[in-house]
């Protein structure tokens with residue numbers, strides 16, 4: 001397959017790579033080359049010509065709660081813990097009804113497609129059947145995802161709690177069912193399991209230990225929440241006097257897997273916790289919009305980048321009010337500017353740096369994803385910004401799409417070379 005258009009992406013954060021009016025050759029779902037002329041051995045008939053449109057990598061959302069799509073945008077005068085108790089837990093409990101779950105998850109995935117998210121790391125609810133529905137719907141959608149059933153066996157309302165043994169068994173059942181399905185297919189599966197303890201306060205030591213064992217046994221990644229809110233951190237410290245920090249609880253119970261762990265938020269990490277992020281090559285999911293909405297705080301993003309900590313961007317819907325990653329790129333930049341005001345050593349992020357985090361940065365959790373360098377999986381959006389005056393550069397057209405464009409401008413979407 002050959003596509004022609006204005007190709008733009010970020011192989012490095014510092015600047016955009018731009019290829020005006022160029023051809024991108026995709027074989028077996030992977031980028032082979034970008035050229036000014038038709039690649040050798042092909043003719044015009046082999047080319048899909050998108051004219052003046054932009055061809056850009058699809059967005060990667062490294063932290064999103066599928067079931068919370070319905071309460072996204074509600075209850076933001078609360079902070080984290082009351083928001084969970086009053087809004088989120090009642091909604092998540094409804095996912096024991098599989099008809100409700102099916103409808104809600106269909107709407108969630110439709111919206112993900114619409115806004116141009118091509119890969120996502122998704123937390124479901126504690127319910128095994130509903131999580132299976134979510135997995136099936138993702139498989140049908142053509143999108144790439146890591147999906148995990150949430151685990152909660154303490155400090156949770158009666159209507160949304162599991163006993164420890166069931167939580168472990170349901171998790172292992174889901175892992176095995178997905179593995180069996182994936183093994184039947186020849187190709188590298190697009191939908192995979194991710195072990196998903198909600199956060200320390202809602203998981204007992206025994207559950208955490210067993211989830212760590214499962215992720216080891218089946219070589220699976222892990223996602224959870226870390227250092228999001230001051231009351232949450234104080235709560236964790238009171239629950240676990242045996243260790244020195246929130247992050248160390250995860251380490252202690254085997255939930256920090258090298259290169260295979262995402263921790264969302266990470267606003268208040270102490271120096272020793274930052275050392276753990278580095279030691280285990282943890283990916284930080286930066287959820288700036290959620291951090292504004294629940295008055296959680298501003299993550300020291302530039303500091304993390306200076307320390308070479310890997311970072312992706314998460315919508316954190318429902319604490320984020322949109323799935324549209326363009327808005328999360330904007331929140332990331334805005335948060336970095338407001339952080340800089342009081343910390344002038346840490347410069348704000350540029351548009352290319354933020355775009356990099358939302359594509360190749362988060363994409364690295366999925367392999368060679370989020371860029372158009374050779375051998376990267378071809379996840380792409382074709383964007384027609386029809387009303388743009390000709391005076392803008394490709395970089396400016398992309399910036400304008402992010403800040404004041406519309407997801408209706410996305411005319412085609414590809415994951416691994418397949419249009420969906």
Ligand code: GUN
Pocket residue numbers: 065080084088198199225228290316319
């Ligand atoms: N910490 C534990 N659960 C959640 C959740 O659902 N959303 C957010 N933002 N933080 C959490």
Ligand code: FE
Pocket residue numbers: 063065225264316
């Ligand atoms: Fe979250």
